[in-house]
Amino acid sequence: MKLLLKQSGLMLMLITLVAVGCKSESTNPSYNANEFTLMVAASNDGEVGPCG
Amino acid sequence: MKGLAETEAVYLVDAGDALFKHPYVAEAQRDHLKETARAIIASYNIMECQVMNVGTNDLAGGLDFILEMNDLANFPIISANTKDANTNKFLFEPYTIVETHDQTLGFIGITKGDPRVKEFAFSDPIEAAQNAIDEIKDKVDLIFLMTNGDDKLERSVVAEVKGINFVIRSKTGSLQRNPKQKDGTTIIRIGKQGKYAGVLRIRNVDPVSQMKNVSSQYTRIKFADNRLKAMSRGLEEGMTLEEHFAEDENRLKLIARLRDERKTNVDLIKKLKNSYFLEPIPLNDKIEDTPEIAMIVKDYMPDETKKAEKDNHKGH
Numbered sequence: 595m596k597l598l599l600k601q602s603g604l605m606l607m608l609i610t611l612v613a614v615g616c617k618s619e620s621t622n623p624s625y626n627a628n629e630f631t632l633m634v635a636a637s638n639d640g641e642v643g644p645c646g
Numbered sequence: 647m648k649g650l651a652e653t654e655a656v657y658l659v660d661a662g663d664a665l666f667k668h669p670y671v672a673e674a675q676r677d678h679l680k681e682t683a684r685a686i687i688a689s690y691n692i693m694e695c696q697v698m699n700v701g702t703n704d705l706a707g708g709l710d711f712i713l714e715m716n717d718l719a720n721f722p723i724i725s726a727n728t729k730d731a732n733t734n735k736f737l738f739e740p741y742t743i744v745e746t747h748d749q750t751l752g753f754i755g756i757t758k759g760d761p762r763v764k765e766f767a768f769s770d771p772i773e774a775a776q777n778a779i780d781e782i783k784d785k786v787d788l789i790f791l792m793t794n795g796d797d798k799l800e801r802s803v804v805a806e807v808k809g810i811n812f813v814i815r816s817k818t819g820s821l822q823r824n825p826k827q828k829d830g831t832t833i834i835r836i837g838k839q840g841k842y843a844g845v846l847r848i849r850n851v852d853p854v855s856q857m858k859n860v861s862s863q864y865t866r867i868k869f870a871d872n873r874l875k876a877m878s879r880g881l882e883e884g885m886t887l888e889e890h891f892a893e894d895e896n897r898l899k900l901i902a903r904l905r906d907e908r909k910t911n912v913d914l915i916k917k918l919k920n921s922y923f924l925e926p927i928p929l930n931d932k933i934e935d936t937p938e939i940a941m942i943v944k945d946y947m948p949d950e951t952k953k954a955e956k957d958n959h960k961g962h
Contacts, residue, residue, distance in 0.1 A: 625747045629849045631655065632656075632657055633846075634659060634844035634846050635836075636661035636814060637701070637839065638663065638840035639663055639666070639703065639838055640664075640665055640666045640683065640686070641667075641839050641840035642682055
């Protein structure tokens with residue numbers, strides 16, 4: 595079912611990437627000074643998964 | 647990028663139009679699309695989203711629904727210029743401040759507005775943005791203006807609003823891999839329909855130096871890393887590439903060139919005080935599922951879950 599695939603994929607990518615960030619946040623107290631990363635989402639348009 | 651990126655903190659932000667595709671919904675689809683929107687907010691909660699700007703499409707479910715989403719969200723939903731049309735009062739906080747380990751980031755949200763969303767009114771986005779910036783500029787290191795609107799609004803924002811470091815656009819036609827910079831403002835556009843997420847990596851050392859785009863340096867570093875990694879396949883444990891290819895002069899030259907190029911680009915990035923690069927990540931079907939999101943799908947969209955299981959079963 596495409597909808598479910600879309601749904602699972604959409605945010606799963608983000609969640610994986612963010613989870614990496616969160617993990618490093620909890621396990622690595624020494625970030626590179628003056629550096630950070632934004633995971634930018636925009637115009638998701640109600641989509642919930644991979645858009646080919 | 648070892649040595650440069652592995653120890654950075656990551657923050658999810660959304661520039662608007664996350665929940666619906668249009669500023670209206672057909673009656674027949676209303677309930678279904680609202681459930682999807684709820685699932686998106688629930689997913690963002692799990693992902694520890696830091697902020698979401700209100701786009702006009704986010705208002706398609708009506709006033710009560712966006713307020714319900716605001717309650718459901720564990721993160722601030724912001725807009726400096728969206729009002730309740732009946733009361734003429736602003737509905738959301740105009741900005742939020744995110745603290746990293748050593749930076750203070752200000753996020754402001756504006757939208758161009760849309761007459762099709764009847765329960766809402768919109769004040770002038772330029773004025774609203776400037777007022778919010780003036781309020782927080784002394785408290786933050788960088789200002790991100792999340793702008794939901796067309797190219798005309800983007801041009802006005804860049805020309806008229808003072809003090810923006812980054813404009814993060816929603817309602818863009820297409821992805822812009824190489825962000826534009828104008829008058830000290832960098833414009834981030836990552837396209838539409840959730841096709842991409844943008845990884846925006848920022849190094850901000852001082853408030854004076856201009857942000858430099860180091861995407862080409864990162865691309866060269868990635869290229870060198872990939873080539874070196876490809877050559878390392880099948881390498882005996884503990885053996886270096888140079889040892890493995892000791893008898894192959896051409897390979898040794900290539901390895902030396904790749905290592906040299908990598909170091910040159912890493913050094914160049916480190917020398918710059920303020921820099922950024924944008925890496926668009928395609929959200930395609932290569933992405934694997936996770937249990938947390940599967941639970942959300944089950945909770946919010948049980949019918950789709952059943953259908954998907956059925957389709958998967960048929961596929962096998």
